[in-house]
Amino acid sequence: MMEVKQQLLVCGAIMGGLSRPSWAFLLLMLTVIALLGVQITTNTVFPTWVGGGGSAEETPSSRRSCAGFFREGTRRKVVMSITDFGGVGDGRASNTAAFRRAIQHMQGFGERGGAQLNVPRGRWVTGSFNLTSNFTLFLQQGAIILGSQDPKEWPIIEPLPSYGRGRERMGGRHISLIHGDGLTDVIITGQNGTIDGQGKMWWDMWWNRTLKHTRGHLLELMNSSNVLISNLTFRNSPFWTIHPVYCSNVVIKNMTILAPLNAPNTDGIDPDSSINVCIEDCYIESGDDLVAVKSGWDQYGIAMARPSSNIIIRRVSGTTPTCSGVGIGSEMSGGISNVIVEDLHIRDSAAGMRIKTDKGRGGYISNITVNNISMERVKIPIRFSRGANDHPDEGWDPKAMPKVKGIFISNVISIDSLKAPLLEGIEGAPYEGICMRSVSILGLAPAAKWNCEFVLGFTHGVTPLPCPQLQSNRSSSWCSYS
Numbered sequence: 210m211m212e213v214k215q216q217l218l219v220c221g222a223i224m225g226g227l228s229r230p231s232w233a234f235l236l237l238m239l240t241v242i243a244l245l246g247v248q249i250t251t252n253t254v255f256p257t258w259v260g261g262g263g264s265a266e267e268t269p270s271s272r273r274s275c276a277g278f279f280r281e282g283t284r285r286k287v288v289m290s291i292t293d294f295g296g297v298g299d300g301r302a303s304n305t306a307a308f309r310r311a312i313q314h315m316q317g318f319g320e321r322g323g324a325q326l327n328v329p330r331g332r333w334v335t336g337s338f339n340l341t342s343n344f345t346l347f348l349q350q351g352a353i354i355l356g357s358q359d360p361k362e363w364p365i366i367e368p369l370p371s372y373g374r375g376r377e378r379m380g381g382r383h384i385s386l387i388h389g390d391g392l393t394d395v396i397i398t399g400q401n402g403t404i405d406g407q408g409k410m411w412w413d414m415w416w417n418r419t420l421k422h423t424r425g426h427l428l429e430l431m432n433s434s435n436v437l438i439s440n441l442t443f444r445n446s447p448f449w450t451i452h453p454v455y456c457s458n459v460v461i462k463n464m465t466i467l468a469p470l471n472a473p474n475t476d477g478i479d480p481d482s483s484i485n486v487c488i489e490d491c492y493i494e495s496g497d498d499l500v501a502v503k504s505g506w507d508q509y510g511i512a513m514a515r516p517s518s519n520i521i522i523r524r525v526s527g528t529t530p531t532c533s534g535v536g537i538g539s540e541m542s543g544g545i546s547n548v549i550v551e552d553l554h555i556r557d558s559a560a561g562m563r564i565k566t567d568k569g570r571g572g573y574i575s576n577i578t579v580n581n582i583s584m585e586r587v588k589i590p591i592r593f594s595r596g597a598n599d600h601p602d603e604g605w606d607p608k609a610m611p612k613v614k615g616i617f618i619s620n621v622i623s624i625d626s627l628k629a630p631l632l633e634g635i636e637g638a639p640y641e642g643i644c645m646r647s648v649s650i651l652g653l654a655p656a657a658k659w660n661c662e663f664v665l666g667f668t669h670g671v672t673p674l675p676c677p678q679l680q681s682n683r684s685s686s687w688c689s690y691s
């Protein structure tokens with residue numbers, strides 16, 4: 210049973226032959242998108258609020274920003290270096306005690322103007338440590354924080370109440386390398402320093418089935434607000450890389466997130482039961498979804514009822530050969546609404562935009578706006594799916610159907626695609642208000658057809674010809690949301 214579940218957490222098989230996009234290709238893409246963009250202004254059927262209220266359509270992509278999601282405070286009163294706390298950046302000595310001492314010291318400045326901990330050039334090995342409020346962790350140029358290779362330095366903590374157990378194993382879970390709970394005003398930034406989780410040990414334990422507890426994240430913040438994560442490289446997370454859960458006002462900007470393309474479940478960024486989260490200008494390549502919006506798992510997520518809402522994912526690019534550019538779900542039992550996904554470039558991936566849910570999830574996915582996505586060599590550019598019997602325990606409720614309503618997808622171009630949209634809703638709970646316009650899936654075999662089950666909606670200007678379920682001819686208000 211456990212073995213079956215473990216396999217289900219992997220998105221699929223590994224694909225080879227990856228390369229970076231050429232400038233010529235990008236130019237072609239921009240031209241085609243510009244041409245497609247012209248169509249949009251000539252049609253009035255699409256709801257005016259698509260794209261975030263209309264005004265977004267007139268603002269050039271490069272100028273739209275996460276401003277407003279994070280409130281910058283005053284400069285930190287105290288700035289100290291990890292070396293002030295006995296840190297040694299030689300790539301061997303453990304700095305766990307140094308980081309913990311530093312944070313404890315800096316906690317004392319929370320109400321007295323805040324503090325900043327600098328990490329200078331060097332290789333700083335450490336076990337897990339917690340952050341504090343009114344605090345900046347600053348990685349100077351050449352600074353590399355390395356995750357400890359001793360699992361005991363990643364102690365076990367309680368499972369999240371919205372999951373009821375560890376995501377991979379029953380019971381508690383390993384704490385993240387960098388952790389925070391109940392914080393306000395936290396900045397993690399620097400001059401392109403690196404936080405490297407050295408996750409290989411954990412991936413091996415997963416592959417060889419010796420993992421006893423769910424793997425830890427590289428960075429997890431719980432119950433926290435006003436958070437900025439920027440200008441750094443995160444790599445080799447044991448599990449999902451950045452996990453804000455029960456948080457609000459989180460900005461993740463100008464980050465590079467890397468993991469080997471076959472490293473299991475190394476999602477880039479997973480906003481989970483969080484509101485007002487803005488992710489922009491990130492490059493991500495990993496063995497799982499680049500970004501996945503979540504909100505708890507089956508009966509535990511339903512009981513907790515903490516939605517993810519007002520989420521922006523913008524100017525993200527990258528590759529994930531077995532998973533999706535942006536995933537919504539599959540854990541979505543607290544509800545997910547008001548998500549904007551725009552200006553993405555996804556290449557060499559299994560899926561581009563994917564909505565995942567299942568019987569037993571309950572909750573809802575609504576008002577998801579996806580606009581201006583370019584893809585190359587993405588097997589299934591647009592995919593909705595209905596899960597694979599992935600439940601926390603026997604206590605899930607087969608009658609808890611998720612409600613999926615109001616998915617607006619526009620200005621998508623995908624070249625060298627393998628499949629037309631594959632849209633599988635749930636019997637007895639069809640996905641409604643699925644609206645697509647100016648969607649071109651190119652490079653398909655002539656016989657390639659849309660594959661739709663239990664979905665209802667409307668399309669305009671899509672190639673190839675959509676499935677009959679999305680040729681519905683209702684009134685123009687069909688695509689508006691109520």
Ligand SMILES: *[C@@H]1O[C@H](CO)[C@@H](O)[C@H](O)[C@H]1NC(C)=O
Pocket residue numbers: 318319320321322342343393394
């Ligand atoms: C953080 O700083 C703000 C403003 O100075 C202060 O009101 C608040 O109490 C501080 N929070 C903590 C947890 O120290």
Ligand SMILES: *[C@@H]1O[C@H](CO)[C@@H](O)[C@H](O)[C@H]1NC(C)=O
Pocket residue numbers: 309337338339366388389390
């Ligand atoms: C960090 O916080 C977690 C819970 O939020 C706690 O279990 C753990 O003991 C803390 N670690 C340290 C070193 O304070």
Ligand SMILES: *[C@@H]1O[C@H](CO)[C@@H](O)[C@H](O)[C@H]1NC(C)=O
Pocket residue numbers: 370390391431432455
């Ligand atoms: C964080 O939120 C969870 C879920 O609401 C709760 O169980 C936990 O006690 C909270 N932690 C703190 C420090 O408030």
Ligand SMILES: *[C@@H]1O[C@H](CO)[C@@H](O)[C@H](O)[C@H]1NC(C)=O
Pocket residue numbers: 399400401402440441442463
């Ligand atoms: C992005 O971060 C890099 C360092 O990682 C920095 O050099 C660059 O200036 C940043 N770009 C912007 C637009 O802030």
Ligand SMILES: *[C@@H]1O[C@H](CO)[C@@H](O)[C@H](O)[C@H]1NC(C)=O
Pocket residue numbers: 401403442465
């Ligand atoms: C940041 O550092 C990583 C390697 O650690 C490098 O791949 C990347 O190009 C750097 N980014 C910038 C903007 O300097």
Ligand SMILES: *[C@@H]1O[C@H](CO)[C@@H](O)[C@H](O)[C@H]1NC(C)=O
Pocket residue numbers: 409410411413414417419
């Ligand atoms: C599984 O992988 C871990 C981490 O690399 C290693 O320590 C352990 O010896 C391996 N166990 C088996 C049975 O292969």
Ligand SMILES: *[C@@H]1O[C@H](CO)[C@@H](O)[C@H](O)[C@H]1NC(C)=O
Pocket residue numbers: 398439440462463
């Ligand atoms: C990123 O780094 C650049 C260059 O140092 C700086 O101008 C910018 O303010 C930083 N951005 C954030 C969000 O930290």
Ligand SMILES: *[C@@H]1O[C@H](CO)[C@@H](O)[C@H](O)[C@H]1NC(C)=O
Pocket residue numbers: 258261262519520547548549576690
């Ligand atoms: C849909 O989401 C967008 C973007 O988050 C928001 O501006 C709009 O108000 C939402 N519409 C409804 C009806 O909730």
Ligand SMILES: *[C@@H]1O[C@H](CO)[C@@H](O)[C@H](O)[C@H]1NC(C)=O
Pocket residue numbers: 242246269270271524551552553554581583
């Ligand atoms: C579409 O997204 C690309 C990034 O993939 C961006 O360069 C371009 O400006 C966006 N187009 C519009 C009209 O915003």
Ligand SMILES: *[C@@H]1O[C@H](CO)[C@@H](O)[C@H](O)[C@H]1NC(C)=O
Pocket residue numbers: 682683
């Ligand atoms: C469906 O749409 C076509 C073209 O827009 C229109 O001619 C036709 O009357 C519509 N049918 C129904 C049943 O509304």
